[in-house]
Amino acid sequence: MSENILIEGPVSQAVILNGLDGFNQYPDAGGISIFIGKVRNDVVSGKYVQAIEYSAYEALVIKEAEKIFSSVKEEFPEVKLIKVFHSVGIVNAGEISMAAIVAAIHRDQAMQACKKIVELVKVKLPIWKKEIYTDLTYMWKQDNLA
């Protein structure tokens, strides 16, 4: 279930759609909550964000993701399926850098579990991001607190 979390470059709609296909095997799951995170064209100290470059400690991402999925399924027993995709490498402003998909029997647990997944991805997965500005300078972001 945790295979293919890390995607080289932006997460495409095709990846998300393929991810959704797996959800057809759960006819008792009435609610699917999806979160899609995109790189914003932010202005940081007068500089425009052109892209974010993500790097990851891949073996540990797989391992920690499995722990996240287990803990969320324990907290929300209605959850049937969880998928997470996260970019490594360059993702331009406007492109998708992560997607989380959660199916549950009813919508409340699908939505709550999806929110929790996204929060945990940000603080628990060994992924780092570097903002690259249009003037080609860059800055490492260190803003997620565990």
Place this chain on the structure above:
Amino acid sequence: MSENILIEGPVSQAVILNGLDGFNQYPDAGGISIFIGKVRNDVVSGKYVQAIEYSAYEALVIKEAEKIFSSVKEEFPEVKLIKVFHSVGIVNAGEISMAAIVAAIHRDQAMQACKKIVELVKVKLPIWKKEIYTDLTYMWKQDNLA
């Protein structure tokens, strides 16, 4: 923005994908929250749900949806775009009967606004559902409270 809320039959992935395309014009929207509701293969008093037949008061759906969108945008000022799709007619168990897509600057408002939209769709839009069981009997559902 409120055109094409009602979809004849199940809401297809293509409809949702096309809906997502409109979100590319908002490069400052970093979070997109999507809710997808499917018809569950529930067992009700020993009968199996085969499909739900939705009917709607179309003109009023359009009008009330606009009110919902305005009120949610007022409550969550970071929201950039809202799309809602809802089936009319027959939707079989396992098929999608509704989708809500909300883009906002940050993920919190995207998720909160999406949750609110789904709640309001259920209580404010003049849509009715009839559960059709595998023995071809049916029952009108009257369970959403305003």
Place this chain on the structure above:
Amino acid sequence: MEIKVFFFGILGDIAKTGFKHYRNITSFHDLEHRIEDDYPEFVHYTYRIAVNNEITDEKPDLKDGDQVALMPPFSGG
């Protein structure tokens, strides 16, 4: 006056039609009685009223050509 009445959800099932024209209506009160005469079962159901695509929680003043909708509790989603 003539009023077109729409029956939604289970009310359409009971009426066996989605709408019906009522002629020589003098008031909303009069219309209600005419509908109850046609469909006595309706008294067992709660419904809200819309007039010309506007939901109203009051007994509306009707005029010739108005469209009245009888709407059971919504159950979309």
Place this chain on the structure above:
Amino acid sequence: MEIKVFFFGILGDIAKTGFKHYRNITSFHDLEHRIEDDYPEFVHYTYRIAVNNEITDEKPDLKDGDQVALMPPFSGG
């Protein structure tokens, strides 16, 4: 013993490499000193440690061939 050390995030930028082999290491304490000697700038950064893909909040006991990762605060999403 020989230890392979991985530098993630900004630490890799500073070290100008993603990893480095340290030989004749006697303890984790010893390894820390060797890394600090190579990259004195590291003292300005906080980071957590993983040994063989296992996050540890203690000073670990190392054995020959272990892989140690230095991980600045995560910032995925």
